[in-house]
Amino acid sequence: MSALHIKKGSTSHSAYNLRPTFSDMQERHTIAVLVENEPGVLARVIGLFSGRGYNIESLTVAEVDHTGHLSRITIVTTGTPQVIAQIKAQLGRIVSVRDVHDLTVEGSSVERELAMLKVVGEGDKRVEALRLADIFRANVVDSTLNSFIFEITGAPEKIDAFADLMRPLGLAEIARTGVAALLRGD
């Protein structure tokens, strides 16, 4: 293993701030956490992130095994490799956490997110929005004479791109589910 790498000159003189940063590289990781579906379990996970100052970019949670009382929490987070390792270790010590998987390092994974976008407009903009929705394979799930709600599923980047295109065409509201992810293969 490599020697301790310290980021110099970036901190105050406080003992608490002189933390070693093994690497300064911020990484984005998708972590799947299998938890016992009991009251307060989501608060335990979220409280860990807020209490220790970790980032949450997105979080989804739902029961995945009714008889086994298991829920799956998918968290997208960013941090240095050292912080990511800490996040996984800290998640692992929560008593109601059964399993922690870092989908970013364990192999290639499929990430999907669902979003609904309300686009308000008339005339050419309305036509253009519908044409772009078709290209992005977004479905129209509600329609009035001057608005659409599109439903789109895909990787977060695809949804970002679609939202960027809709913005000048009258994007009024957006609701996103956050990422759900699974490892590829068996």
Added chain:
Amino acid sequence: MTSEMTGAKMVVQALKDQGVDTVFGYPGGAVLPIYDEIFLQNDIRHILVRHEQGAVHAAEGYARSTGKPGVVLVTSGPGATNAVTGLTDALMDSIPIVVLTGQVPTFMIGSDAFQEADTVGITRPCTKHNWLVKDTDKLAATIHEAFHVATAGRPGPVLIDIPKDVQFATGSYTGPKPSNSHYQPVLKGDQEEILELVAAMETAKKPVFYTGGGVINSGKAASQLLRELVDATGFPVTSTLMGLGAYPASGANWLGMLGMHGLYEANMAMHDCDLLINVGARFDDRITGRIDAFSPHSKKAHIDIDPSSINKVIRADIPIVGDVAHVLEDILKIWKSRGRKTDAAAVKQWQAQISEWRKVNCLAYSNSEKTIKPQYALERLEALTKGHDRYVCTEVGQHQMWAAQFLGFEDPHRWMTSGGLGTMGYGFPASIGVQMAHPDALVINVAGEASWLMNMQEMGTAVQYRLPVKQFILNNERLGMVRQWQELLHGERYSHSWSEALPDFVKLAEAFGAKGIMVRDPGDLDDAIMEMIEYDGPVIFDCVVEKHENCFPMIPSGKAHNEMLLGEAETQGVIQAGGAVLV
């Protein structure tokens, strides 16, 4: 074994089945059914404390001095919130505690009922795990699981919140089963990593064992194995505040405590070593000092049962996740089977270097014939109590560090102190818990007057249960450590670090029906200490000491281990303005 009974009766039955003999608590509306069941039996002693914080610290003292979990019973609302400091203390120091709280009835939860608090919400971040039990049928299994979680792996506090209607309702009781819990921490270390550590031990020229509370928590076998390994290899050993007693203070390889107020030879050995073997410690900031200058030339092995401790602060070259006793056993086995090799010549040279550092005599202080120096008081306490079956608790501050420096601990479970959280007010109730577990032992709480006043109401408990706890108060009429930092870091501006209205401790003792002893002349000290030891009952020992004594050695925050201050003469201008932001 299944039988029908009320939830309240289940609580008492489950405690009995878990082998609990003592419960520290305070009744209130939401736990009355459980208190009724306690009234109707004689197997479990209930100790009525005077404040719920005292109950948790007493349970911590009980747990630390026995290795068994401590049990607390308090009511809802303020009963539960008063327990929060004790829970956090136990979490930081990995002490197994089971706290039972009453709660308003399930149908009133969320209605802002009288004495309602979101107890599981409030205590979620300060417990290892907690439960709100809404169904009497699940109560017994939850209590048994709670004991398992509190004691398995890295120990810690757990809390069970029991609504009053759940206590009244009838359900089926189940006894403890061989654990079918999903919570099963790994005990055995990875054999390849252990092999790598043994190989590093065989060639190390300047090795050091850095041991912590994990050795104590792992059980008495761990301390025995540590002693065997240290004595067989001849490697020097230092310890954190939490780990004192795992290796005997009289042992040949003992360096003394390390860290901010640790011994010169211990910190220098940590700085200069080439192999650092961390056994059940967590690289706390009081230990490491400046991280980028921490033990710069060493290969670092880290044995810890909690995977999150590894690489949290200091990068481990050889990470070993496992229980200390299991891992030490494997290390010994493998090291012996490979021929018990060490670089004996180099280690001998290393020991010679350490002997040179010892000659610095870092604990030296200038004694006085007029006033009692706190160090002298502790030296005399050590000399006069050494042969006793002795347990020592402390509060938090200068006296705590002096106690760690000047008292020697030969065995684990003999030293109870608030390390991680630094809770003033811990020591007195802790001494009550220790004395309950060891009725015939000499239990001493080394205290400062400021800390001691934070939980002085527990005098009532000590007197009620005839607990002969000795409150050895080093009274400097100051918040000594705060005052020291203000002197060194804040231009001698002593902002609110002394009390202008201290009680007469002798009269205070007498008011509670205890004995008070006051001493201020060094010539009277020995007789006074003997009087304290020989008195069969609780004693408040008011030892009036030098007011402006500073605690040395000291690693100023933001400095490295080899930049220690050894005494008054060295403090001038050492800490720069930037140091003022340090804690």
